Amino acid sequence: MTKGTIEVHGLEKTFKDQFQAVKGISFSVKKGECFAFLGPNGAGKSTTVKMLTTLIAPTGGQALVSGYDVLKDPGRVRWEIGVVLQETGLDTDMTGRELLELQGRIFNLSKKEASRRAEELLKKVGLHEEADKRCGKYSGGMRRRLDLAVTLVHNPPILFLDEPTTGLDPLNRKAIWNEIHRLNKEEGTTIFLTTQYLEEADALADYVSIINDGEIAAEGTAARLKQEIGADVIHWTFTGEEDAQRAAETFLQREDVPVVQQAETVKVTTADAGSKLQDYISALTEAGISMVSVTVKSPTLDDVFISVTNEKDGGTK
Numbered sequence: 626m627t628k629g630t631i632e633v634h635g636l637e638k639t640f641k642d643q644f645q646a647v648k649g650i651s652f653s654v655k656k657g658e659c660f661a662f663l664g665p666n667g668a669g670k671s672t673t674v675k676m677l678t679t680l681i682a683p684t685g686g687q688a689l690v691s692g693y694d695v696l697k698d699p700g701r702v703r704w705e706i707g708v709v710l711q712e713t714g715l716d717t718d719m720t721g722r723e724l725l726e727l728q729g730r731i732f733n734l735s736k737k738e739a740s741r742r743a744e745e746l747l748k749k750v751g752l753h754e755e756a757d758k759r760c761g762k763y764s765g766g767m768r769r770r771l772d773l774a775v776t777l778v779h780n781p782p783i784l785f786l787d788e789p790t791t792g793l794d795p796l797n798r799k800a801i802w803n804e805i806h807r808l809n810k811e812e813g814t815t816i817f818l819t820t821q822y823l824e825e826a827d828a829l830a831d832y833v834s835i836i837n838d839g840e841i842a843a844e845g846t847a848a849r850l851k852q853e854i855g856a857d858v859i860h861w862t863f864t865g866e867e868d869a870q871r872a873a874e875t876f877l878q879r880e881d882v883p884v885v886q887q888a889e890t891v892k893v894t895t896a897d898a899g900s901k902l903q904d905y906i907s908a909l910t911e912a913g914i915s916m917v918s919v920t921v922k923s924p925t926l927d928d929v930f931i932s933v934t935n936e937k938d939g940g941t942k
């Protein structure tokens with residue numbers, strides 16, 4: 626069964642001005658998986674989403690959504706997907722309920738069914754009390770929730786969410802996360818999520834793919850990616866910037882590892898921090914530098930992101 630899956634082989638997009646935004650990427654998303662597509666600004670995330678949702682045509686390679694080719698069968702692909710893009714397209718004169726009912730009619734529901742579905746979705750996304758207010762009066766978070774409800778009207782097996790929480794406050798972001806998590810885990814909806822927030826991918830995704838400059842730079846589960854950078858991060862704090870600078874030099878003299886000094890703090894990324902720590906502390910004592918605190922942390926997805934995008938740019942740490 627291919628329903629709810631995404632298969633991408635050597636997908637490319639070269640724009641009319643000859644700029645190649647996506648350079649032959651391949652990946653697959655299993656049914657019921659939450660797949661996060663991460664990357665810095667301009668990496669090619671939105672271009673990829675637009676190709677997979679039939680909004681723009683690929684210039685090379687192939688993409689199958691629920692088994693349907695985005696180029697050969699765009700009409701069928703559209704029935705399989707719900708899409709929340711960065712720019713919300715909500716009509717501000719209509720109420721949330723009217724908008725949902727209209728969407729139901731577009732997807733061939735009877736008037737009665739459309740009204741029942743609208744009510745059901747308004748409850749699901751927590752907007753039933755605001756259902757009869759004009760969308761123009763909705764807050765950013767409410768608009769985003771309505772946007773999500775609109776895409777769910779025809780019960781699509783796959784949901785594309787392009788940076789769904791950008792610009793939202795932490796409370797609204799959490800509400801959207803909960804809804805995405807529920808759709809994915811309880812209803813089995815396949816989620817394709819693009820985001821710049823690594824903690825978002827960490828919290829929601831089963832599988833993470835990092836795109837940089839139109840190419841896949843790394844992929845795997847969040848846990849594996851963190852493991853792959855093969856290192857712990859030792860966080861040091863010193864009494865002042867001068868001590869921190871001297872400490873950073875001391876660490877660098879002992880080993881060629883990434884050392885980042887900022888004000889009175891120093892971060893050292895190294896494999897096997899446990900056994901190195903004693904050696905570093907002895908070196909500091911020898912140099913007469915006293916520290917305020919030291920902690921060892923596992924890498925975050927942020928560290929992975931910096932590590933893979935850095936490698937590509939020539940490894941400047």
Ligand SMILES: Nc1ncnc2c1ncn2[C@@H]1O[C@H](COP(=O)(O)OP(=O)(O)OP(=O)(O)O)[C@@H](O)[C@H]1O
Pocket residue numbers: 640641642644646664665666667668669670671672673821
């Ligand atoms: N219609 C277009 N014509 C030419 N270049 C384009 C076009 N659309 C996008 N690009 C370029 O393609 C690259 C990838 O853009 P894209 O919007 O896919 O990036 P993104 O990863 O989604 O970034 P962001 O996080 O900022 O949304 C960028 O350099 C962008 O300027």
